[in-house]
Amino acid sequence: MSYEKIQAHAWAYSYIPFARKYYHDEPEKKRRLLKRHSMFYNTEPQTGQLINGIVASLEEQIALGNNVSEEMPVNIKATLMGPLAGIGDSIIQGIVVPILLSIAMSLASGGSPLGPIFYIVTYGILGPMISYIAFHSGYRLGVNAIDIIVGENSKRITDAFNILGVMVVGALAANTIVLKTIAKVPLGGKTKPLESVLNGIFPGLLPLIIVLFGWWLVSSKQYSATKVILILTVIVTIGCLIGLF
Template identity: 35%
Template sequence: MTTKISNDNGIKQEEKSPEKSPEISKKDLNRLFWRSFQMEFSWNYERQASLAYTYAMIPILKKLYKKKGDLSAALKRHLEFFNTTPHIVTMILGISAAMEKQNATDSKFDSSSINTVKASLMGPLAGIGDSFFWGTLRLIATGIGTSLALKGNILGPILFLLVFNVPHIALRYILTKVGYKMGTGFLKKLQENGTMGNLTFGAAILGLMVIGGMSADMISLDVPLKIGSGESATAVQDILDGIMPGLLPLAAFGVIYWLLGKEVKATTILIGIAVVSILGAWAGIFS
């Protein structure tokens, strides 16, 4: 759209007025929902589910950014590391869609906050999602399905799939809309009154706490060595636990974190973990 204006000499010139950002429709959000299922299939050790996340966002990004440079920057933005429980990822996708829309219309919007919000939410949501879907719903579905299957009932595997997938798909669909509405309303107000930074900072702290708890629970590292002999022998692991429970898992986590800070490739770190674990178990250092 253009408007006619006159300069000091009375000569008419054309000036471009700001383009109105395309609206994100229900159809666009539905496409976001359906594309989110790729989180189960497209995954890698370096950036986890980043490819699937970007794939889900492509239709919305193409609609919002008409310039090649803007679209390229948005695609690169979402190729950063991302990982959370796939069943509730649509909430973060909806928020990202809303923030991308705001970024496309507001020149003062800080585009780096899009990834900040993603990173701060994926940890807490993963803790909730894993506990509910993997730790609760899957066990309930398995119990129902197995009890019927052991009796030769064909409903066993069918009910297992239904009990697990119907709630998960319904919640995945609902969270797409919830995330987008939260992004367009709630996050906009937070940015206007200056509390967006506090929110992202607090969410980041919560996410790190969740990741720390998961690391302590999921990393298993024990030393079976003993000092002395007979009944008076003292287990080295008991000494380490007396100093601080989970000391070895913390040390292992610290070493891996340090290596990542030195930009050592994730594949190299994984190979190193396998080699150290095998050699340590063979030598009797690790149980």
């Protein structure tokens, strides 16, 4: 990674074995190969391996002397890295990670170390597995994969995964965020717990409010996760001191 070219250097590095295999006695072609793959590149790392597979098949055709221009792999990368980033982020960050974290947090809720161990192991298996499948799928499909990834198909796929990701994150927030109030309100000459009144109107209203507040701080105020955690900690601390929580 670099601030100037993001993932370009890692991509070029991954093609060194390819260059040694096909251009071991042709230094000029090796230089051109590594130079054209040192250009700016940025996409989702796991699903983005689909692009690497497509480009590897094209580069192989170039090395074998078939009718493929050296510009085509570069153009393919520039065309596909945006759509694949959207699809990949929706799958990995919107579905896979929240599901694994929800399971891990449930396992760790009683102080068990199984929670972080579960997440590390499962993501450590799933990440390389997705990369492996994506790369070989791209290699087999070649340029035919473009019809699946770009255009209206890409938008439909991204929208579908975004909706599923929102559902997963919503379910995760509803099941794991806990915020209860011990305050009581006068009701018909008696007092009644505010918690039961709120749940009668909208079950889980307080957790929903705190989630939406955190989302607002991140999206509108552009606060970092650390600042959001500190703000929520202050709010809960003050609420406990005044007898609200």
